[in-house]
Amino acid sequence: xxxxxxxxxxxxxxxxxxxxxxxxxxxxxxxxxxxxxxxxxxxxxxxxxxxxxxxxxxxxxxxxxxxxxxxxxxxxxxxxxxxxxxxxxxxxxxxxxxxxxxxxxxxxxxxxxxxxxxxxxxxxxxxxxxxxxxxxxxxxxxxxxxxxxxxxxxxxxxxxxxxxxxxxxxxxxxxxxxxxxxxxxxxxxxxxxxxxxxxxxxxxxxxxxxxxxxxxxxxxxxxxxxxxxxxxxxxxxxxxxxxxxxxxxxxxxxxxxxxxxxxxxxxxxxxxxxxxxxxxxxxxxxxxxxxxxxxxxxxxxxxxxxxxxxxxxxxxxxxxxxxxxxx
Amino acid sequence: xxxxxxxxxxxxxxxxxxxxxxxxxxxxxxxxxxxxxxxxxxxxxxxxxxxxxxxxxxxxxxxxxxxxxxxxxxxxxxxxxxxxxxxxxxxxxxxxxxxxxxxxxxxxxxxxxxxxxxxxxxxxxxxxxxxxxxxxxxxxxxxxxxxxxxxxxxxxxxxxxxxxxxxxxxxxxxxxxxxxxxxxxxxxxxxxxxxxxxxxxxxxxxxxxxxxxxxxxxxxxxxxxxxxxxxxxxxxxxxxxxxxxxxxxxxxxxxxxxxxxxxxxxxxxxxxxxxxxxxxxxxxxxxxxxxxxxxxxxxxxxxxxxxxxxxxxxxxxxxxxxxxxxxxxxxxxxxxxxxxxxxxxxxxxxxxxxxxxxxxxxxxxxx
Numbered sequence: 001x002x003x004x005x006x007x008x009x010x011x012x013x014x015x016x017x018x019x020x021x022x023x024x025x026x027x028x029x030x031x032x033x034x035x036x037x038x039x040x041x042x043x044x045x046x047x048x049x050x051x052x053x054x055x056x057x058x059x060x061x062x063x064x065x066x067x068x069x070x071x072x073x074x075x076x077x078x079x080x081x082x083x084x085x086x087x088x089x090x091x092x093x094x095x096x097x098x099x100x101x102x103x104x105x106x107x108x109x110x111x112x113x114x115x116x117x118x119x120x121x122x123x124x125x126x127x128x129x130x131x132x133x134x135x136x137x138x139x140x141x142x143x144x145x146x147x148x149x150x151x152x153x154x155x156x157x158x159x160x161x162x163x164x165x166x167x168x169x170x171x172x173x174x175x176x177x178x179x180x181x182x183x184x185x186x187x188x189x190x191x192x193x194x195x196x197x198x199x200x201x202x203x204x205x206x207x208x209x210x211x212x213x214x215x216x217x218x219x220x221x222x223x224x225x226x227x228x229x230x231x232x233x234x235x236x237x238x239x240x241x242x243x244x245x246x247x248x249x250x251x252x253x254x255x256x257x258x259x260x261x262x263x264x265x266x267x268x269x270x271x272x273x274x275x276x277x278x279x280x281x282x283x284x285x286x287x288x289x290x291x292x293x294x295x296x297x298x299x300x301x302x303x304x305x306x307x308x309x310x311x312x313x314x315x316x317x318x319x320x321x322x323x324x325x326x327x
Numbered sequence: 328x329x330x331x332x333x334x335x336x337x338x339x340x341x342x343x344x345x346x347x348x349x350x351x352x353x354x355x356x357x358x359x360x361x362x363x364x365x366x367x368x369x370x371x372x373x374x375x376x377x378x379x380x381x382x383x384x385x386x387x388x389x390x391x392x393x394x395x396x397x398x399x400x401x402x403x404x405x406x407x408x409x410x411x412x413x414x415x416x417x418x419x420x421x422x423x424x425x426x427x428x429x430x431x432x433x434x435x436x437x438x439x440x441x442x443x444x445x446x447x448x449x450x451x452x453x454x455x456x457x458x459x460x461x462x463x464x465x466x467x468x469x470x471x472x473x474x475x476x477x478x479x480x481x482x483x484x485x486x487x488x489x490x491x492x493x494x495x496x497x498x499x500x501x502x503x504x505x506x507x508x509x510x511x512x513x514x515x516x517x518x519x520x521x522x523x524x525x526x527x528x529x530x531x532x533x534x535x536x537x538x539x540x541x542x543x544x545x546x547x548x549x550x551x552x553x554x555x556x557x558x559x560x561x562x563x564x565x566x567x568x569x570x571x572x573x574x575x576x577x578x579x580x581x582x583x584x585x586x587x588x589x590x591x592x593x594x595x596x597x598x599x600x601x602x603x604x605x606x607x608x609x610x611x612x613x614x615x616x617x618x619x620x621x622x623x624x625x626x627x628x629x630x631x632x633x634x635x636x637x638x639x640x641x642x643x644x645x646x647x648x649x650x651x652x653x654x655x656x657x658x659x660x661x662x663x664x665x666x667x668x669x670x671x672x673x674x675x676x677x678x679x680x681x682x683x684x685x686x687x688x689x690x691x692x693x694x
Contacts (some may be wrong), residue, residue, distance in 0.1 A: 021406060028421060041574070043573060043574055043576065044574075046574075048573055049570070049573035049574075049602075052566065052569040052573055056562060056565060056566035056569065057566070059562075141350070142431050143431070145402070146402040146431055147400055149656050150400070150402075150407055152404060152407060152615075153404050153615055155615060155616070155618060156618075156619070165599065173361060196639065237562065240565065241565055241591075241592065241595045242595055242619050242620075243561075243591055243616055243619070244593075244600075245403075245588070246402075247402040247403060247431070248431065248432075250433075250558050250559065250560055251558075251564065252434050279474055281460060284393075285566075288398045288566075289566070289570050291554070292555055292567070292571070292574060293570070293574055295553075298439045305347065
């Protein structure tokens, strides 16, 4: 860490090195977990269990990609769990009404983008903090969903609706989405002008403005792309089981935000990567599964999630302090 | 490198703790009262009335009353069904107005806030299904103190915080039904695991404790492997059931689902793992949620009472309390189409024996 001293611009290279560090830490933690728990109970590392861990949590990783972008832009979206619940219900309702399956899958993307762009526009142009805007949206979506559906479950969905239950070359389809979207989003964040602008706006909004970036437009774009990922996550979520619960899964937003933050996305904006958030989603899911395999009381699961968040946020603050002192 | 060290240390510490820990059974520590292994009905122990009473309630005998119903949460099929039963009772009675409102997650703090708001606004009666029997007591006592009648259903509070509680089925009755169904499917030496909501949810903890007691006395060679928590979350329940299947493989003969969310999710996990017929799923759930699995034959029996009848009975009990037809010391109460219901356990009204849904009758129900 002594090399932090020669990063004069607190710049991109420095940033990249730091977050690469976080990804490496997560990767090593995952490998370590699989090795240690696998030694205690070899069934943990059986192909079928690894597949379950990925399959059951792919939608969280996909949603965390979008969430990471929003957090990197200096904002947050706490309505994400409710939004996934609403979009899943919409997809299921369309399918029940005989709408072509491809439209059932695409509608959540379009509606997701529309809703998050709307929230982004309110945040960016009316200068209302994102936590307030998305908290409002959370209540609207959650309350609205329950008043419209009355909590009735959606059943008897057409068999071809269940995207998440399909397999390609023996591997569950959601895993392709998780891996493919993470890689694509990572490249996009590194290489595209908008991706770079999201980092710039989240890091230092004045500096971004002076270098010709439109911060408001960038925030709206970050939210819009987030909506795209939320839409995909909702489809994966909706098609995993044969019934759709048509309610908001408890604490889903917390799980998604945890994945982003533990993945090294700074809660203060400006730094982080989507590879980190996906690795963190996998790590958290693997920890949950491993606790059953090694018979730890599940009471610990929340404590472990909390410890992970605290450790990463403290590490982030510590890193920033080092950076300030270095320059 | 510091972070790496921290994570390695955490992992090691957890592994160490793991090796020492016993699996958690999810039952509570209260005394159990298992039923006889055959069909001998349980005896009703004489017990004095132990409920609370209102102070200064207005006499609304025969007059229109306004009730508020605060279930554990709204937006799940189960409480949609109790609400439907309440609506039916109110319609039959003609002089009852009942509204359901409540938290969208099974959260005791939110539930208390809801009840408190309605108590402040003023209603004639509160119907509730408690998220926590102890934490909910003060706000219910506050209602009683303001002359508001309080009747619980589905999930009890401390007895002195409400006047009556409509018990959907005694815990030992449900436990017997579940274990007997499982034994019929996996045999008397089968091994089973349980997916529950949380270890502190009173109903589930009580059922599990009674299940263990009944299984030990009536099916002593069955083996309980583990209980896992899954909140009331669809996909988490699915993941937890999958983890059980992956952990125990062929050793797992059956899974109990303890909630109307966990049971279909467990059935889904068994279906997707291609383990139908090898791993039985028996549980508490609503027929709508279980219909696909019962129809496919993957699930043979679903144990429950009728939540519609439960909500219906709660409104009748409330009406009887207001009209003075149900007072401490009474042994039964008239509840419309359900006939006379028995008073048990001091201040509880028993709905009846549990109902088993199977392929032959699952389509007769819609909740």
